[in-house]
Amino acid sequence: MTELxxxxxxKARQLGFILAGVTSCDPPEHFNIFEAWLSENKHGTMNYLAxxxxxxxxxxxxxxxxxxxxxxVLALPYPPLSQKKEDEFQIAAYARGDDYHDIIxxxxxxxxEFIEEQIGSPIASRYYTDTGPILERELAxxxxxxxxxxxxMLINPQAGSTFFLAEILLGIELEPDEPLTTxxxxxxxxxxxxxxxxxxLPDRTLEARRCISYLTIELKDxxxxxxxxxxxxxxxxxxxxxxxxPWNRFSLPPDxxxxxxxxxxxxxxxxxxxxxxxxxxxxNSPVKRxxxxxxxxNLSVAVGHNGNEKDMQLLEQAAQDEEPxxxxxxxxAIQKITEGSQTP
Numbered sequence: 255m256t257e258l259x260x261x262x263x264x265k266a267r268q269l270g271f272i273l274a275g276v277t278s279c280d281p282p283e284h285f286n287i288f289e290a291w292l293s294e295n296k297h298g299t300m301n302y303l304a305x306x307x308x309x310x311x312x313x314x315x316x317x318x319x320x321x322x323x324x325x326x327v328l329a330l331p332y333p334p335l336s337q338k339k340e341d342e343f344q345i346a347a348y349a350r351g352d353d354y355h356d357i358i359x360x361x362x363x364x365x366x367e368f369i370e371e372q373i374g375s376p377i378a379s380r381y382y383t384d385t386g387p388i389l390e391r392e393l394a395x396x397x398x399x400x401x402x403x404x405x406x407m408l409i410n411p412q413a414g415s416t417f418f419l420a421e422i423l424l425g426i427e428l429e430p431d432e433p434l435t436t437x438x439x440x441x442x443x444x445x446x447x448x449x450x451x452x453x454x455l456p457d458r459t460l461e462a463r464r465c466i467s468y469l470t471i472e473l474k475d476x477x478x479x480x481x482x483x484x485x486x487x488x489x490x491x492x493x494x495x496x497x498x499x500p501w502n503r504f505s506l507p508p509d510x511x512x513x514x515x516x517x518x519x520x521x522x523x524x525x526x527x528x529x530x531x532x533x534x535x536x537x538n539s540p541v542k543r544x545x546x547x548x549x550x551x552n553l554s555v556a557v558g559h560n561g562n563e564k565d566m567q568l569l570e571q572a573a574q575d576e577e578p579x580x581x582x583x584x585x586x587a588i589q590k591i592t593e594g595s596q597t598p
Contacts, residue, residue, distance in 0.1 A: 325424065557591075
């Protein structure tokens with residue numbers, strides 16, 4: 255099976271995956287940390303993480319695929335992180351190209367088909383990228399792809415953390431790779447110090463309810479008012495903890511599918527995007543996950559943060575939007591700019 259494993263890794267490399275490792279189907283050793291995180295409601299409104307079915311499956315990969323004997327873990331690079339520019343609205347680097355949910359699964363399917371060709375018979379399999387009920391970063395660490403950093407990201411010493419993870423559960427036995435057990439974060443606390451909402455916790459987990467990525471993507475309701483001033487210019491996702499990480503000086507060139515395709519820079523005039531215009535602009539982008547109401551909510555907060563009086567006319571127009579969530583955040587932005595203009 256050693257030759258087969260090497261052939262699989264070579265096939266993965268041909269498909270653009272920069273890292274590949276194999277681990278067993280044993281239950282994750284740190285599931286108790288995940289359970290404690292849920293019990294403290296640090297997952298916010300992401301209730302799909304806390305469902306009984308989800309927890310049972312995350313506790314044991316064989317609950318997902320009873321025939322599972324090995325797990326292949328892979329990494330595909332997205333664009334390096336751009337440095338933040340003053341007053342420019344920010345979209346996380348991973349979301350500027352095509353949606354990885356559309357790009358990665360077909361490649362995983364190709365790997366499964368390749369394995370079946372090599373062994374001459376169908377095999378039981380299941381594959382995911384970000385959507386499966388598994389603790390993928392722990393599996394990746396166990397498969398030797400990196401260590402879990404203080405910002406909870408998986409970090410590889412030759413590739414940083416700017417990559418997507420994907421997993422294939424396989425009904426064949428492959429020799430596991432050695433896990434990466436060394437912590438290379440050392441005494442560095444750059445990510446913790448740089449996080450404007452202080453969401454990074456000492457146990458290498460996040461307080462999701464304070465994380466800018468959660469607030470701009472997962473949260474569907476109003477952004478807590480006390481956190482709005484701390485969100486800076488981020489309107490979809492956040493790269494701050496990765497931007498300051500020294501290991502990302504080793505980030506690798508992105509897969510061409512993830513090179514920037516959406517029009518940038520984002521302009522304040524996006525506050526007046528119609529539903530049709532929003533859908534057209536972000537048709538193949540992860541940004542569509544936020545829906546128009548979430549995107550304009552986020553943009554309103556960023557406009558308020560920038561505090562430019564020249565944006566008031568657009569804000570006043572946007573304050574007439576038919577969506578209550580948008581109106582609420584636009585009015586907050588108007589108030590912030592008004593207060594700023596009155597400050598001596």
